[in-house]
Amino acid sequence: MKIAILGTGAGARQHAARLSSLGHQVIIGTRDPKATSARTEPDMMGTEPFAVFHAAHPELTLVTFAEAADAGELVINGIDGANAVTALAGLPASVLAGKTLIDYAVPYVHQQPGGPEHSWPTPWGEMPHLDPVDTDSLAEQIQRALPETKVVKTFVTQEQETVVNPAEFGGGDHTMFLAGDHEDAKTDARELLSSYGWNDIIDAGPLAAARGLEMYAHFHTALGIALGTRFGVKIIR
Amino acid sequence: MKIAILGTGAGARQHAARLSSLGHQVIIGTRDPKATSARTEPDMMGTEPFAVFHAAHPELTLVTFAEAADAGELVINGIDGANAVTALAGLPASVLAGKTLIDYAVPYVHQQPGGPEHSWPTPWGEMPHLDPVDTDSLAEQIQRALPETKVVKTFVTQEQETVVNPAEFGGGDHTMFLAGDHEDAKTDARELLSSYGWNDIIDAGPLAAARGLEMYAHFHTALGIALGTRFGVKIIR
Numbered sequence: 001m002k003i004a005i006l007g008t009g010a011g012a013r014q015h016a017a018r019l020s021s022l023g024h025q026v027i028i029g030t031r032d033p034k035a036t037s038a039r040t041e042p043d044m045m046g047t048e049p050f051a052v053f054h055a056a057h058p059e060l061t062l063v064t065f066a067e068a069a070d071a072g073e074l075v076i077n078g079i080d081g082a083n084a085v086t087a088l089a090g091l092p093a094s095v096l097a098g099k100t101l102i103d104y105a106v107p108y109v110h111q112q113p114g115g116p117e118h119s120w121p122t123p124w125g126e127m128p129h130l131d132p133v134d135t136d137s138l139a140e141q142i143q144r145a146l147p148e149t150k151v152v153k154t155f156v157t158q159e160q161e162t163v164v165n166p167a168e169f170g171g172g173d174h175t176m177f178l179a180g181d182h183e184d185a186k187t188d189a190r191e192l193l194s195s196y197g198w199n200d201i202i203d204a205g206p207l208a209a210a211r212g213l214e215m216y217a218h219f220h221t222a223l224g225i226a227l228g229t230r231f232g233v234k235i236i237r
Numbered sequence: 238m239k240i241a242i243l244g245t246g247a248g249a250r251q252h253a254a255r256l257s258s259l260g261h262q263v264i265i266g267t268r269d270p271k272a273t274s275a276r277t278e279p280d281m282m283g284t285e286p287f288a289v290f291h292a293a294h295p296e297l298t299l300v301t302f303a304e305a306a307d308a309g310e311l312v313i314n315g316i317d318g319a320n321a322v323t324a325l326a327g328l329p330a331s332v333l334a335g336k337t338l339i340d341y342a343v344p345y346v347h348q349q350p351g352g353p354e355h356s357w358p359t360p361w362g363e364m365p366h367l368d369p370v371d372t373d374s375l376a377e378q379i380q381r382a383l384p385e386t387k388v389v390k391t392f393v394t395q396e397q398e399t400v401v402n403p404a405e406f407g408g409g410d411h412t413m414f415l416a417g418d419h420e421d422a423k424t425d426a427r428e429l430l431s432s433y434g435w436n437d438i439i440d441a442g443p444l445a446a447a448r449g450l451e452m453y454a455h456f457h458t459a460l461g462i463a464l465g466t467r468f469g470v471k472i473i474r
Contacts, residue, residue, distance in 0.1 A: 129371045129372045130371050133370060133371050134366045134367050134370045134371070134452075134455070135366045169473045169474060170473035170474070173473065174473040179459070202460065202463065202464070203463055204456075204459045204463050205459050205462060205463045208459075209455075209459035209463070211455050211459075212454075212455035212456035212457070212458065212459040213459075215371075215452040215453075215456065216452075216453060216456045218371070218448050218449035219441075219449035219452065219453045219456075220449075221449065222416070222441045222442050222445075222446035222449040222450075223414075223439065223449075223472065225442060226439065226440055226441050226442045226446070227439070227472075227474065229474060231472050231473060231474050232472070232473035232474075233470055233471070233472060233473070234470070234471045234472075235460065235464075235468050235469070235470060235471075236406045236407035236410065236411040236468060236469035236470065236471050237406060237407070237464065237466060237468050237469075
């Protein structure tokens with residue numbers, strides 16, 4: 001299958017490498033392919049330059065967002081939450097029309113240090129907040145911006161290393177969630193998750209349920225700090 | 238142990254009955270004990286009049302908020318999120334000073350029907366939102382209002398029926414969470430949870446982690462609707 005991944009960050013790379021190893025043709029989209037390939041320094045999150053990753057995965061194609069979206073039969077949005085709506089809305093409508101778009105971003109806004117919300121240090125040294133939150137979600141914003149596209153929210157409750165390899169905890173016996181307004185797109189997402197090794201996948205409902213999946217980020221972050229390790233969540237019935 | 242429960246709603250009753258069965262002396266506080274006892278109709282949530290519950294549990298004492306808080310060695314706040322800070326801040330400071338106060342409220346604000354946020358029906362017929370959310374929590378508001386009291390947030394990730402009886406799913410093999418800035422108060426909460434039957438209790442960190450525990454409400458609500466049943470969450474490491 002031709003799968004497009006929009007974005008070149010650490011999460012996008014996890015999906016690209018995993019999907020490639022599963023035999024898919026993976027096309028990675030970025031704003032400016034030449035600039036992405038030319039970078040030689042780690043980014044502010046400490047992620048190694050894309051060229052280093054690309055050298056280890058020469059089978060991956062790096063093109064523009066529009067070219068990648070146009071080529072993909074299934075599209076994964078790995079553009080960070082702060083820029084996703086603008087970047088996606090700026091694409092020619094035809095490249096995403098009718099397609100399943102999986103979105104996994106947490107719409108974190110990183111504050112300037114010293115503001116009133118910084119009482120609780122996190123691994124990134126500040127307490128981020130979410131925008132949108134509570135009465136809207138990034139996934140719903142993307143869906144409104146791309147009415148002809150079928151948006152599914154998933155992955156977002158987990159680190160990407162775990163998303164592509166659920167067996168790293170408890171033999172993979174934990175739960176992944178998805179939300180969306182299009183049943184066929186949710187089937188696409190479910191098949192992709194199954195291929196990653198997820199056995200327990202819960203449909204959390206319409207895309208409005210993405211509010212809960214995105215807001216789960218604070219819970220997951222707090223627990224990650226408290227436990228000092230990655231972890232899975234299993235729904236017990 | 239003398240345990241005060243502030244509030245007479247369905248959650249407060251679950252705790253009162255369970256704690257009484259465990260041998261504690263339970264004192265229930267309400268704004269106006271006479272009015273609470275005189276009510277003969279179910280409330281808007283369909284909860285039976287308190288007098289019906291009280292007749293089945295005559296061992297429980299019903300007094301004012303201040304009298305209950307003063308009598309309790311440990312205090313559980315069951316006042317709804319919209320009224321908790323005002324009600325608690327209005328008590329004489331001495332009745333809660335130095336005590337552990339367990340707060341379990343979700344700070345839901347129920348909207349008037351017809352607003353822009355009602356695209357996703359919930360069991361209560363509308364999509365509530367949270368206030369505070371994201372950069373603050375109800376638990377932190379209560380702690381700021383009661384600086385001499387030791388606030389612990391817990392229970393909030395579960396229905397009250399499950400909180401007092403975790404064995405209703407998976408033999409009780411799922412996880413409860415707590416957050417707070419006072420270690421001795423977290424020990425009190427942990428002991429209470431153990432007496433309810435919780436074996437897996439995770440300290441999620443300082444009281445700021447209550448943001449994540451409260452915001453988990455949307456996730457839990459969405460899953461509850463999707464699954465059509467109550468459920469537990471187990472952390473897999």
